[in-house]
Amino acid sequence: MTGIMPVMLAAAEVDHFLRPAFFYLLAAVISVPLAKRLGLGSVLGYLIAGACLGPAVLNLVGDAKNVMHFAEFGVVMMLFLVGLEVKPGVLWKLRGPIFGLGGCQVLVTGMVLALLGVWMGWPWQQSVAAGFILSMSSTAIVLQTMGEKGQMHTAGGQASFAVLLFQDLAVIPLLALLPLLAAPGAGAEVTREGFGAFPVYAQVLLRLGAVLSVVVAGRYLLRPAFRIIAHSGIRELFTASALLLVIGTALLMEAVGLSAALGTFLAGVVLAESEFRHELESNIEPFKGLLLGIFFMSVGAGIDFALIRFQPVQIVLITIGVVVVKLGVLHAIGRAFRYPRPARDLVSFYLAQVGEFAFVLLNVAEQGRILPPDKVGPLTAVTALSMALTPLVLLIHDRLAASKCNKTAEPDREADEIDEKHNPVIIAGYGRVGHIVGRLMNMQGVRCTVIDLDADQVDLFRKLGTKIFYGDASREDLLHAAGAAEAKLFVLAIDDEPKSLEIVDSVRRHYPNLHILARASGRIHAYDLLKRGVHDIWRETLDSSLEMGIAAMRRLGFPAYEARRAARVFRAHDEATVHELADLWGDEPKYIAAVRQRIEILNRAVEADRATLAMPADDAWDTESLTREARGEPA
Amino acid sequence: MVAGMTEKEPRVLVLFAHPALRKSRCNRRLLAAARGVAGVTVRDLYEEYSDFMIDVPREQELLRAHDVIVFQHPFYWYSCPAILKEWMDLVLEHGFAYGESGRALHGKHLVSAITTGGAAESYRSEGMNVFTVRQMLAPFEQTARLCGMKYLPPFLVQGTFTMKPDLLEEHAHDYSRLLVELRDEKIDADAVRGLPNLNGFQGGAGI
Numbered sequence: 001m002t003g004i005m006p007v008m009l010a011a012a013e014v015d016h017f018l019r020p021a022f023f024y025l026l027a028a029v030i031s032v033p034l035a036k037r038l039g040l041g042s043v044l045g046y047l048i049a050g051a052c053l054g055p056a057v058l059n060l061v062g063d064a065k066n067v068m069h070f071a072e073f074g075v076v077m078m079l080f081l082v083g084l085e086v087k088p089g090v091l092w093k094l095r096g097p098i099f100g101l102g103g104c105q106v107l108v109t110g111m112v113l114a115l116l117g118v119w120m121g122w123p124w125q126q127s128v129a130a131g132f133i134l135s136m137s138s139t140a141i142v143l144q145t146m147g148e149k150g151q152m153h154t155a156g157g158q159a160s161f162a163v164l165l166f167q168d169l170a171v172i173p174l175l176a177l178l179p180l181l182a183a184p185g186a187g188a189e190v191t192r193e194g195f196g197a198f199p200v201y202a203q204v205l206l207r208l209g210a211v212l213s214v215v216v217a218g219r220y221l222l223r224p225a226f227r228i229i230a231h232s233g234i235r236e237l238f239t240a241s242a243l244l245l246v247i248g249t250a251l252l253m254e255a256v257g258l259s260a261a262l263g264t265f266l267a268g269v270v271l272a273e274s275e276f277r278h279e280l281e282s283n284i285e286p287f288k289g290l291l292l293g294i295f296f297m298s299v300g301a302g303i304d305f306a307l308i309r310f311q312p313v314q315i316v317l318i319t320i321g322v323v324v325v326k327l328g329v330l331h332a333i334g335r336a337f338r339y340p341r342p343a344r345d346l347v348s349f350y351l352a353q354v355g356e357f358a359f360v361l362l363n364v365a366e367q368g369r370i371l372p373p374d375k376v377g378p379l380t381a382v383t384a385l386s387m388a389l390t391p392l393v394l395l396i397h398d399r400l401a402a403s404k405c406n407k408t409a410e411p412d413r414e415a416d417e418i419d420e421k422h423n424p425v426i427i428a429g430y431g432r433v434g435h436i437v438g439r440l441m442n443m444q445g446v447r448c449t450v451i452d453l454d455a456d457q458v459d460l461f462r463k464l465g466t467k468i469f470y471g472d473a474s475r476e477d478l479l480h481a482a483g484a485a486e487a488k489l490f491v492l493a494i495d496d497e498p499k500s501l502e503i504v505d506s507v508r509r510h511y512p513n514l515h516i517l518a519r520a521s522g523r524i525h526a527y528d529l530l531k532r533g534v535h536d537i538w539r540e541t542l543d544s545s546l547e548m549g550i551a552a553m554r555r556l557g558f559p560a561y562e563a564r565r566a567a568r569v570f571r572a573h574d575e576a577t578v579h580e581l582a583d584l585w586g587d588e589p590k591y592i593a594a595v596r597q598r599i600e601i602l603n604r605a606v607e608a609d610r611a612t613l614a615m616p617a618d619d620a621w622d623t624e625s626l627t628r629e630a631r632g633e634p635a
Numbered sequence: 636m637v638a639g640m641t642e643k644e645p646r647v648l649v650l651f652a653h654p655a656l657r658k659s660r661c662n663r664r665l666l667a668a669a670r671g672v673a674g675v676t677v678r679d680l681y682e683e684y685s686d687f688m689i690d691v692p693r694e695q696e697l698l699r700a701h702d703v704i705v706f707q708h709p710f711y712w713y714s715c716p717a718i719l720k721e722w723m724d725l726v727l728e729h730g731f732a733y734g735e736s737g738r739a740l741h742g743k744h745l746v747s748a749i750t751t752g753g754a755a756e757s758y759r760s761e762g763m764n765v766f767t768v769r770q771m772l773a774p775f776e777q778t779a780r781l782c783g784m785k786y787l788p789p790f791l792v793q794g795t796f797t798m799k800p801d802l803l804e805e806h807a808h809d810y811s812r813l814l815v816e817l818r819d820e821k822i823d824a825d826a827v828r829g830l831p832n833l834n835g836f837q838g839g840a841g842i
Contacts, residue, residue, distance in 0.1 A: 620691070620725045621724060625734065626729040629735055
């Protein structure tokens with residue numbers, strides 16, 4: 001960095017961007033590990049951090065609303081990632097829960113809450129509007145927490161996901177219908193600008209066209225495009241194009257008045273079966289995590305503590321009432337749909353809070369004069385408070401579930417959804433070595449998740465029908481996406497030595513229980529692997545060299561079985577010396593040149609051979625002593 | 636588990652051979668029974684030596700350390716599966732197991748525990764297999780004799796093709812009891828020499 005960089009940043013930049021960014025990041029770095037240590041999950045950590053930054057406590061970040069709008073994009077990214085995990089077939093299977101369970105949840109919860117509003121003496125229009133707005137749950141909190149706890153693939157997790165998806169769908173008609181609830185005489189102006197200015201049929205056509213273009217582009221355009229980008233070999237280019245894809249889809253959807261989250265979800269589903277799925281996941285994941293964290297913090301910062309202090313009883317009572325109603329309604333609906341008890345509990349406890357869409361809808365309702373400001377204020381506080389309470393509600397759920405397990409002693413285990421994630425074997429590197437292992441596994445009906453960093457290789461094997469993903473297996477996020485937490489075996493078959501050791505370090509650090517089978521290119525690599533505690537090692541050329549040795553012996557007239565046994569005896573001896581010499585390796589001064597190292601290694605191996613020559617070789621079936629005894633010769 | 640037994644060195648060595656154990660319900664059950672008896676060492680030869688590279692010194696050391704050797708296997712072509720024959724060819728070396736200086740196995744006991752698909756009735760002069768199992772085990776008996784070992788009648792589980800689960804349970808139970816009696820030196824080799832098999836035999840006092 002020489003003189004080109006401005007030494008001083010403009011004061012405005014510091015104020016508008018860097019200072020809040022600094023405090024947000026600092027708060028996250030301090031509070032999230034603390035919350036996790038206390039077993040509260042990251043979401044509560046973010047919320048508390050946000051509350052501390054907010055005007056009520058430290059007042060360090062100014063107005064949180066703008067930040068929240070920006071950070072809401074984290075939700076959009078999260079739905080893209082969720083989409084990547086959901087194959088079209090799985091989505092189709094979920095259509096029942098989405099429209100059945102989800103539809104009932106929104107309708108029944110909305111109406112019960114509306115009745116509650118009428119009972120409290122609110123005009124019915126306001127009650128209905130508030131009821132349906134509060135029926136939304138927080139996709140961000142639920143999916144983030146479920147992901148952390150690994151509950152996405154349980155029956156309850158799938159049901160929760162279905163309901164959230166329906167809520168996302170329901171936002172569109174709700175936005176359209178809210179103006180109808182404007183109090184008569186309030187004179188709500190329905191503005192017709194931009195997209196709204198088109199006639200209805202044109203709007204519908206445009207929306208259909210947008211959805212269709214996402215599907216078609218995802219299917220036919222994006223894969224070749226990603227392939228070209230992957231070929232370029234520039235990492236950040238892939239990241240850039242992944243971000244471009246998500247932001248572009250979001251903009252397109254917003255332009256035609258559809259939910260950006262839904263649109264990117266759809267894009268994710270379309271790409272769920274592509275070879276770039278894991279790579280896309282690992283590229284978007286950090287952005288999503290960061291934005292969601294900031295989003296949660298902005299929710300925390302946005303909690304209007306002044307208002308809560310002003311009318312604490314009312315707000316706390318409404319919050320508890322809303323949470324209890326949402327929980328009860330979902331539990332009853334779950335029972336009606338015959339979900340088993342643990343799944344019902346999971347869905348209802350998870351979805352009991354009011355979600356981030358409520359902020360948007362409350363805003364719209366206030367502007368359209370459907371709800372007066374003196375009701376929007378408390379309802380916003382209720383929404384934020386219910387989100388902040390979610391981790392506590394979930395703690396109650398976990399306690400309940402744990403005590404139930406203890407009582408019945410019968411594990412409440414739910415069936416796992418079979419998915420790429422649950423393959424028992426992960427193969428890193430699908431070249432000369434890896435693909436043989438993979439094909440052998442396949443022949444035995446063992447499913448493998450394959451990762452390779454060579455775009456050509458990925459192309460070739462995809463053409464042959466193998467499920468293979470493009471990516472760098474040393475990255476923890478990619479390992480996670482490939483299901484390393486559930487897999488039993490990790491077959492490390494890449495030929496790049498430094499990369500191979502990097503992967504070993506990463507796997508052993510993050511998944512210490514995952515067993516590694518490693519390909520070693522030669523002795524030095526084998527020593528390095530052994531030093532890292534990997535004991536199942538195959539030197540890639542050893543077996544073919546031995547086969548060649550056997551062929552040489554046969555040519556010289558050795559009997560076939562004798563030659564083969566000789567090779568096997570040699571192999572056992574050689575493997576033993578590798579393990580022995582690995583312990584000595586590394587004592588050498590580091591400056592010994594690589595060539596000298598190799599000579600030294602060979603020298604030691606040959607010495608070990610000499611030592612063995614003194615030992616009897618293969619004396620199986622040797623009856624010499626018997627012959628001597630029969631002849632009466634001395635033994 | 637008999638109190639005090641766990642302190643001692645194991646006395647019984649079961650050498651088990653079945654090349655496709657996943658397909659054999661009976662041998663799986665009997666193997667589990669053997670593994671459940673304290674003081675018994677069980678070696679699955681196909682599992683240990685899938686490449687037939689038998690570690691002769693190791694196997695000889697195990698033989699030295701045990702007093703009762705059990706060959707447990709299905710009756711393939713009226714004999715043992717290939718790996719056990721390979722084991723015999725290599726491990727029972729001249730100078731170790733037999734010959735002037737080969738006395739390592741002297742005084743030890745050898746028992747065969749065998750499963751046959753066909754029923755017991757087919758293993759007699761009127762049946763389709765003509766010979767009894769005991770008769771067809773002559774090579775094993777003579778091997779034992781040449782090595783100075785005491786050969787006991789076999790333990791037989793026959794008719795496995797059509798065997799009901801209850802009966803298999805009974806056999807498994809019987810097998811564990813036999814192993815316990817062998818371990819505790821409750822079976823007198825001379826007293827049982829003439830029996831066709833050891834099934835249901837209740838050992839008396841010590842040998």
